[in-house]
Amino acid sequence: MKYKSVTGTRDVLPEEQPYWRLIEKKIAEITALFGYQRVDPPIFEETSLFIRGVGETTDIVEKEMYTFRDKGDSSLTLRPEFTAGFIRLYLQNGLHMLSKPVKVFSVGPVFRYERPQAGRFRQHTQFNVEAFGEQDPAMDLEVMSVAWQLYAELGFQGLKFQLNSTGCPACRPHYIEKLKQYYQTHLHEICEDCKRRLERNALRLLDCKVASCQPVIATAPVISEHLCEDCATHFTHLRQHLDLLQRPYTINHKLVRGLDYYTKTVFEVWAQGIGSQNAMCGGGRYDGLIEQLGGEPTPGIGFGSGIERIILSMKEQKLQPELLPGPQIVVAHLGPNAEKMAVETVFKLRSSKIPALMTFGDRSLKSQMREANRLNAQFIIIFADHEVESGTATVKNMQDGSQVEIALPDLVSHLSK
RNA sequence: GUGGGUGUAGCUCAGUUGGACAGAGCACCAGGUUGUGGCCCUGGUGGCCGCGGGUUCAAGUCCCGUCACUCACCCCA
Numbered sequence: 177m178k179y180k181s182v183t184g185t186r187d188v189l190p191e192e193q194p195y196w197r198l199i200e201k202k203i204a205e206i207t208a209l210f211g212y213q214r215v216d217p218p219i220f221e222e223t224s225l226f227i228r229g230v231g232e233t234t235d236i237v238e239k240e241m242y243t244f245r246d247k248g249d250s251s252l253t254l255r256p257e258f259t260a261g262f263i264r265l266y267l268q269n270g271l272h273m274l275s276k277p278v279k280v281f282s283v284g285p286v287f288r289y290e291r292p293q294a295g296r297f298r299q300h301t302q303f304n305v306e307a308f309g310e311q312d313p314a315m316d317l318e319v320m321s322v323a324w325q326l327y328a329e330l331g332f333q334g335l336k337f338q339l340n341s342t343g344c345p346a347c348r349p350h351y352i353e354k355l356k357q358y359y360q361t362h363l364h365e366i367c368e369d370c371k372r373r374l375e376r377n378a379l380r381l382l383d384c385k386v387a388s389c390q391p392v393i394a395t396a397p398v399i400s401e402h403l404c405e406d407c408a409t410h411f412t413h414l415r416q417h418l419d420l421l422q423r424p425y426t427i428n429h430k431l432v433r434g435l436d437y438y439t440k441t442v443f444e445v446w447a448q449g450i451g452s453q454n455a456m457c458g459g460g461r462y463d464g465l466i467e468q469l470g471g472e473p474t475p476g477i478g479f480g481s482g483i484e485r486i487i488l489s490m491k492e493q494k495l496q497p498e499l500l501p502g503p504q505i506v507v508a509h510l511g512p513n514a515e516k517m518a519v520e521t522v523f524k525l526r527s528s529k530i531p532a533l534m535t536f537g538d539r540s541l542k543s544q545m546r547e548a549n550r551l552n553a554q555f556i557i558i559f560a561d562h563e564v565e566s567g568t569a570t571v572k573n574m575q576d577g578s579q580v581e582i583a584l585p586d587l588v589s590h591l592s593k
Numbered sequence: 594g595u596g597g598g599u600g601u602a603g604c605u606c607a608g609u610u611g612g613a614c615a616g617a618g619c620a621c622c623a624g625g626u627u628g629u630g631g632c633c634c635u636g637g638u639g640g641c642c643g644c645g646g647g648u649u650c651a652a653g654u655c656c657c658g659u660c661a662c663u664c665a666c667c668c669c670a
Contacts, residue, residue, distance in 0.1 A: 183661075239594080240668075257670085286670080291594085293664065302670060369667065385666075435669090458670060482670040510628065543623080545630040553630095560628055574630070 184290070184298025186484075195487045198497040199330065203283060203303055206325050210318060212279045212305060217261035219285060223251040229260025229437065229469060240288045254287035257435075258304035259462065259478060260469065266308055267471045276309025276474075281322075283483070295485040305459075306478035308466065313413040316441045316461060317421070319477050323445050323457045324423065330486070331495040332447040337418065337425035338455070340400065341411040342379070342432060344439045345464065347404035352378045354397045362392045379432040398429045410440050433458065437465040441477065447489065456489065457481035505532035505591065506548035507557045510541055514559035521557060521569065521587065528588045548574060555591065 181187060188196060207214070223243050242254035255261050262280060265271070271278050283303045290298060305322050307315055320337060327335055343351055359366065359374050359381060366374075367386040374381060382393055403411060418425050433442050442460035459479020466474040490496075505525055509518040518534045525532035533551075535544045541558070548556040558570040569587050572579035582590050 180661085288669080290668070291666095292662085293666095296669075300670070304670095372667095380668090433669090455670080480670055485670065508629090540623085541628050542626075542630075547630085549630040556630080558628070562628080570628090572629075577630085579629085 182298070184292040186297060192487065194497040194500050195490060196483070197500065199303075199326075199483055199486060200283070202326055202329050203281070206322060206329065207281050207305070209325075210279070210322050212281045212307075212322070214282060215262070215265055215280045216282055216284065217255075217258075217265045219287075220252045220254050221261055221264065223253040225260050225264055225469070226253050226256060229263065229465065240290055242287045242289060256288045257286055258282060258284075258302060258480060259306065259437075259465070259476075262304070262306050262478075263308075263466050263469050263471065263476070267466070267469065272308070272466075272471055272474065277315060278308045279306070280308075281305040295482070295488045297484060300485075301483040303481045303483060304478060306476060308476045309474050311410070311463065311475040313410050313441075314417055316414050316477055317417040319459065319479060320443055320445075321421075321423075323459065323479050323481060326481070327445060327447060327456050327486075330490060332456070332489070332493060334447060335424070336446050337423060338428040338431050338444040338446055339415075339418075339425045340428050340431040340442050341403055341407055341440050342438050342442045342460065343399055343403055343407050347402060347407055348399075348439075351397065351399050351402040354402060355379075355381065358396055359392070365389070365392050382430040382432055393430065400427065400429065407440055414441060433460050437462040437468070439463045443479070447493070456486065501531070503531045503533045503551055504554045505530060505557060506544070506551060506553040506555075507532060507534040508541060508544035508548065508559070509535070510558075510560040511564070513564045514561070517559045517564060517569075517584075518557075521559070521584075524588065525591065528592065530588070530591055557587075 223241070226241060241256050244252060246252055262282070266278065266280075271280075281304060284301065285299050286302050287299050290296060292298065303326075305319060307319055324335060324337070342348065355378050356374060359370075359378075363371070366381075366389050367384065369386070370381055370384050370389055373384070379399075381389075382396065384390075384393065400408075400411065415425075415427075428444075431442055431444065438460040440461040440463065442458075444455035444458050446455055457479045458481075459477070461475065461477040463475040464473075466472070466476055505522075507518045507522045507525075509515045522532045522534040535547055541560075545556060553574055556572050556574060558572065563569055563581075566581075567584050568581045569584060570579055570581050571587075571590065
């Protein structure tokens with residue numbers, strides 16, 4: 177085969193379309209229910225937007241971005257995430273002048289040059305929700321609930337939030353310092369990756385998966401005990417809201433986000449039978465990011481959820497969407513005059529909004545019927561010599577096998593019943 | 594970037610210690626009913642056995658390389 181799809185990309189075939197249609201429908205319904213408006217930023221932006229937005233020390237920026245120069249020698253990058261582009265859109269189009277919060281969402285492809293594995297691709301489709309300009313913990317609850325409701329309506333069982341606070345510039349540095357000090361006293365016990373993390377991204381130490389690191393993690397200082405008063409109060413109120421709604425959650429001290437810009441709330445939604453690596457979504461608050469990208473100091477919170485992962489999980493959990501409807505009518509024909517009648521009829525049916533298709537070529541009636549059967553047609557209309565002479569159509573019900581002869585002028589009204 | 598597994602028909606896979614034209618099921622096409630589907634039966638289309646090199650009288654089978662897929666790590670949705 178000469179051409180094949182690029183590593184880490186995939187084709188969505190007809191069999192999978194019902195999943196996509198269902199998820200798109202639920203997204204449209206739920207975002208409307210919560211009052212979020214759709215925006216669609218372009219899929220590439222100036223590279224510097226992502227470098228500043230995502231944070232300089234993460235792998236995403238260092239080696240995972242699809243960065244290229246265009247013919248004008250501008251450095252552009254296929255978006256590796258949504259948030260930075262959203263903020264640019266928000267600032268550029270004056271959405272920041274609207275009353276707060278400004279609540280938006282989008283669905284579309286994002287790109288990262290990673291090694292593909294289960295539920296991970298170089299191009300994947302992300303559902304992203306953001307709320308700008310509101311710091312009330314009830315805002316956090318609302319954004320989290322959008323994600324929750326999507327998975328609940330798709331039929332996932334045993335949903336649970338994983339929740340943590342990652343602090344703010346006032347308190348996090350102190351915590352990180354404590355964490356580093358602690359790890360300095362356990363250097364001989366930790367893995368090589370963790371030694372690297374200690375220098376680069378100390379919070380990441382906490383979700384190391386190496387067995388020998390687990391005892392060290394277990395007795396490490398916990399961030400929720402080192403929050404400043406502002407962050408601690410915010411966290412407490414969010415938990416009270418979750419309790420109020422009786423939404424199950426686990427305080428997960430090991431839950432940290434890879435991107436530098438997160439502050440306070442970080443969360444994931446887990447579903448039954450799905451491991452921590454298959455969190456349905458990841459999100460959190462980023463109260464400093466908008467200012468960092470050139471706006472007024474503005475709080476923000478959002479999440480991203482990979483559609484391919486949702487579908488993967490739906491398949492694992494045997495959550496099947498309804499099949500998309502097939503054509504109702506197949507028009508079969510034997511002989512050249514009959515084919516002309518078939519052509520006219522199939523167009524007439526479609527203009528009456530009846531889904532119809534005709535068979536092509538000179539084929540036996542048997543094979544045309546097989547095709548109708550395969551397509552799950554409700555009716556097959558047969559044209560041959562007899563129908564041509566009498567100006568009628570033979571209409572056969574594919575479910576019960578009954579058939580009637582209908583005068584052509586009455587055909588549409590007969591089938592509309 | 595690191596490590597493990599796997600590459601044979603459109604799909605799922607068999608191919609015995611290297612040995613004769615490379616197989617099955619499903620799918621597709623045709624016939625069994627020259628105007629009637631699903632079930633059944635018969636036949637057919639379809640493979641440089643991922644690619645390149647090597648060993649050998651002989652390679653789908655063994656060796657090396659490479660690419661791809663896949664799982665895990667790193668990182669992250």
